Amino acid sequence: MVKICCIGAGYVGGPTMAVIALKCPEITVSVVDISQSRISAWNSDHLPIYEPGLDDVVKKCRGKNLFFSTDVEKHVAEADIVFVSVNTPTKTQGLGAGKAADLTYWESAARMIADVSTSNKIVVEKSTVPVKTAEAIERILTHNRKGINFQILSNPEFLAEGTAIQDLFKPDRVLIGGRETPEGAKAIKALKDVYAHWVPVDRIICTNLWSAELSKLAANAFLAQRISSVNAMSAICEATGADVSEVSHSVGYDSRIGPKFLNASVGFGGSCFQKDILNLVYICECSGLPEVANYWKQVIKVNDYQKSRFVNRVVSSMFNTVSGKKIAILGFAFKKDTGDTRETPAIDVCKGLLGDKARLSIYDPQVSGDQILRDLSMKKFDWDHPVHLQPSSPNSIKQVSVVWDAYEATKDAHGICILTEWGEFKSLDFKKIYDSMQKPAFIFDGRNVVDVEKARKIGFIVYSIGKPLDP
Ligand code: NAD
Numbered sequence: 001m002v003k004i005c006c007i008g009a010g011y012v013g014g015p016t017m018a019v020i021a022l023k024c025p026e027i028t029v030s031v032v033d034i035s036q037s038r039i040s041a042w043n044s045d046h047l048p049i050y051e052p053g054l055d056d057v058v059k060k061c062r063g064k065n066l067f068f069s070t071d072v073e074k075h076v077a078e079a080d081i082v083f084v085s086v087n088t089p090t091k092t093q094g095l096g097a098g099k100a101a102d103l104t105y106w107e108s109a110a111r112m113i114a115d116v117s118t119s120n121k122i123v124v125e126k127s128t129v130p131v132k133t134a135e136a137i138e139r140i141l142t143h144n145r146k147g148i149n150f151q152i153l154s155n156p157e158f159l160a161e162g163t164a165i166q167d168l169f170k171p172d173r174v175l176i177g178g179r180e181t182p183e184g185a186k187a188i189k190a191l192k193d194v195y196a197h198w199v200p201v202d203r204i205i206c207t208n209l210w211s212a213e214l215s216k217l218a219a220n221a222f223l224a225q226r227i228s229s230v231n232a233m234s235a236i237c238e239a240t241g242a243d244v245s246e247v248s249h250s251v252g253y254d255s256r257i258g259p260k261f262l263n264a265s266v267g268f269g270g271s272c273f274q275k276d277i278l279n280l281v282y283i284c285e286c287s288g289l290p291e292v293a294n295y296w297k298q299v300i301k302v303n304d305y306q307k308s309r310f311v312n313r314v315v316s317s318m319f320n321t322v323s324g325k326k327i328a329i330l331g332f333a334f335k336k337d338t339g340d341t342r343e344t345p346a347i348d349v350c351k352g353l354l355g356d357k358a359r360l361s362i363y364d365p366q367v368s369g370d371q372i373l374r375d376l377s378m379k380k381f382d383w384d385h386p387v388h389l390q391p392s393s394p395n396s397i398k399q400v401s402v403v404w405d406a407y408e409a410t411k412d413a414h415g416i417c418i419l420t421e422w423g424e425f426k427s428l429d430f431k432k433i434y435d436s437m438q439k440p441a442f443i444f445d446g447r448n449v450v451d452v453e454k455a456r457k458i459g460f461i462v463y464s465i466g467k468p469l470d471p
Pocket residue numbers: 007008009010011012013032033034035038072085086087088105106108109126127128129157158159160161271272
């Protein structure tokens with residue numbers, strides 16, 4: 001019977017392994033992590049991440065064929081297939097700082113696999129890694145452990161947070177890259193057999209290792225580029241009186257373009273898009289392709305511009321200052337249906353408003369106050385000027401309160417910024433909110449969730465990304 005172990009019980013490792021366990025009852029799946037608190041949470045009723053449908057899947061398998069443990073070495077040693085789903089953040093120091101992927105966690109996982117293995121293993125790159133990482137991993141594994149056969153596969157994960165379970169149940173595709181040798185082909189087949197329990201075989205794509213590694217970076221770069229393209233259009237709409245929703249709708253009808261992922265917003269966030277584009281930029285620079293690097297850099301620059309454009313709009317609309325004014329921030333997670341705040345645009349928007357001395361009252365249904373305050377006091381890494389940025393001052397944190405209700409957040413506020421498209425924001429009683437606010441009352445909708453006409457009828461002054469400005 002096949003035994004699977006996954007190193008890294010995070011947003012990817014946890015849900016992915018839970019779904020494998022559910023779909024393959026005869027396979028024993030262990031998810032291991034060095035973080036005791038994360039593993040304890042996976043073994044409790046309060047899972048460490050919020051993801052619709054995840055509780056259900058975990059409850060069905062945990063203790064049967066799905067196990068969470070900190071005994072990393074034991075479970076790795078016993079496994080036939082070892083997934084590595086550790087974090088691969090952007091390097092903050094040294095060579096490639098601000099762009100290259102930090103593979104410290106990966107390297108330490110690979111060394112540990114080499115140290116504890118006494119039988120042949122398939123080692124699967126689940127994390128997003130730079131092209132050619134498999135070559136480095138192979139070197140570490142085979143150098144430290146002669147006589148044991150390690151086959152490295154690249155099997156990048158394409159799930160999106162907020163829809164992870166749905167994406168894992170019905171993936172657009174599963175990608176497996178491996179060596180073009182008989183052993184490589186055998187390893188690919190073994191992993192394909194796991195996914196074939198529930199994924200139609202025509203959706204399982206097999207490629208060489210480098211294509212698989214690069215495909216993940218390419219997919220995220222294309223998705224981020226699409227968001228920056230529509231956001232760049234939103235700026236043109238605001239300048240000309242066009243409406244970005246109408247433009248997206250019309251453009252999306254073209255079957256070569258398609259309608260998905262064309263919503264304008266305050267900007268993309270999440271742990272992956274920026275990091276993976278920076279990773280691609282670094283690969284281009286190291287490969288002597290500066291013009292290609294510049295092309296991808298621009299996607300991030302437009303994203304940063306969109307966030308600062310939003311802050312400038314808030315401040316300029318509120319008579320050029322928000323000093324001492326209460327601004328309600330509705331939504332802090334980087335998108336709806338997740339509690340993840342990594343690289344959320346809310347951090348930059350809030351810091352921009354705090355820089356103009358606003359008082360912020362923040363509400364998000366899934367993000368804790370501690371997390372928000374931690375995020376707002378953290379230094380932002382600026383890859384153009386890495387040493388000059390300062391953390392927010394302790395004073396700016398005093399200007400922030402985190403509340404557990406949208407009505408509480410908006411009471412007595414001068415303005416509202418909507419930064420996450422949570423479903424519940426659509427059904428808020430905006431008349432009640434308007435009555436409780438300072439006048440004139442402003443809405444700055446960074447996700448286009450508010451019905452602009454209705455809100456204007458109530459009395460709000462409304463700014464909605466890419467929409468004609470308040471007459
Ligand atoms: P995460 O930070 O949530 O989880 C990583 C986990 O690995 C952490 O719990 C950490 O404690 C653990 N870890 C690190 N080193 C370890 C070691 N040596 N031994 C045991 N555990 C160790 O990260 P994530 O969001 O799950 O992302 C993991 C990878 O998947 C990244 O490369 C990311 O780019 C990629 N990815 C993420 C998403 C996403 O939506 N989050 C989607 C696709 C791909």
